[in-house]
Amino acid sequence: xxxxxxxxxxxxxxxxxxxxxxxxxxxxxxxxxxxxxxxxxxxxxxxxxxxxxxxxxxxxxxxxxxxxxxxxxxxxxxxxxxxxxxxxxxxxxxxxxxxxxxxxxxxxxxxx
Amino acid sequence: xxxxxxxxxxxxxxxxxxxxxxxxxxxxxxxxxxxxxxxxxxxxxxxxxxxxxxxxxxxxxxxxxxxxxxxxxxxxxxxxxxxxxxxxxxxxxxxxxxxxxxxxxxxxxxxxx
Numbered sequence: 001x002x003x004x005x006x007x008x009x010x011x012x013x014x015x016x017x018x019x020x021x022x023x024x025x026x027x028x029x030x031x032x033x034x035x036x037x038x039x040x041x042x043x044x045x046x047x048x049x050x051x052x053x054x055x056x057x058x059x060x061x062x063x064x065x066x067x068x069x070x071x072x073x074x075x076x077x078x079x080x081x082x083x084x085x086x087x088x089x090x091x092x093x094x095x096x097x098x099x100x101x102x103x104x105x106x107x108x109x110x111x112x
Numbered sequence: 113x114x115x116x117x118x119x120x121x122x123x124x125x126x127x128x129x130x131x132x133x134x135x136x137x138x139x140x141x142x143x144x145x146x147x148x149x150x151x152x153x154x155x156x157x158x159x160x161x162x163x164x165x166x167x168x169x170x171x172x173x174x175x176x177x178x179x180x181x182x183x184x185x186x187x188x189x190x191x192x193x194x195x196x197x198x199x200x201x202x203x204x205x206x207x208x209x210x211x212x213x214x215x216x217x218x219x220x221x222x223x224x225x
């Protein structure tokens with residue numbers, strides 16, 4: 001089982017739609033969770049951290065379910081500019097260091 | 113602030129050649145990282161550094177070397193390039209550790225033929 005698994009997509013949605021991405025992680029000791037956004041042939045950029053109680057940033061809502069080891073990202077009122085790949089990222093400690101594991105990403109294409 | 117800069121943007125190497133990928137950050141971040149991203153794969157950590165003079169291996173360090181003589185610079189050296197090193201290489205930095213936002217450079221696209 002991969003450490004971090006995401007549906008690769010692509011998710012093709014019309015502008016204005018609501019879309020949700022899921023991510024599962026295998027290490028129950030994982031401590032921090034993030035969503036990064038990566039535009040085509042560009043570098044990843046932090047979209048938002050994911051907190052235990054869930055959190056919202058404008059049209060974006062992130063949820064964490066530790067019992068099911070599952071993270072989600074909901075995008076409401078999709079814009080053309082939301083077209084990108086969304087990377088689920090999980091942090092856990094490995095003895096003396098901590099490690100980030102990146103999912104392979106879910107690609108979103110928003111169309112007119 | 114320029115953030116994290118990387119040079120070159122693109123490079124084609126022949127098998128067995130060597131090169132250095134440059135990375136510089138101007139945010140006074142302590143932590144710096146080198147990742148590679150292969151098609152359909154998540155980013156894999158090659159090496160990281162928690163401060164000047166301190167480096168450590170990540171998941172996929174074989175075939176690479178790093179140094180960190182200053183806070184700003186974290187070059188990645190490829191010795192004896194192999195086709196398996198064809199990838200996109202990203203340098204990143206963060207203020208402290210991995211619980212902080214990582215700022216990525218624009219990447220270097222490397223092809224080894």
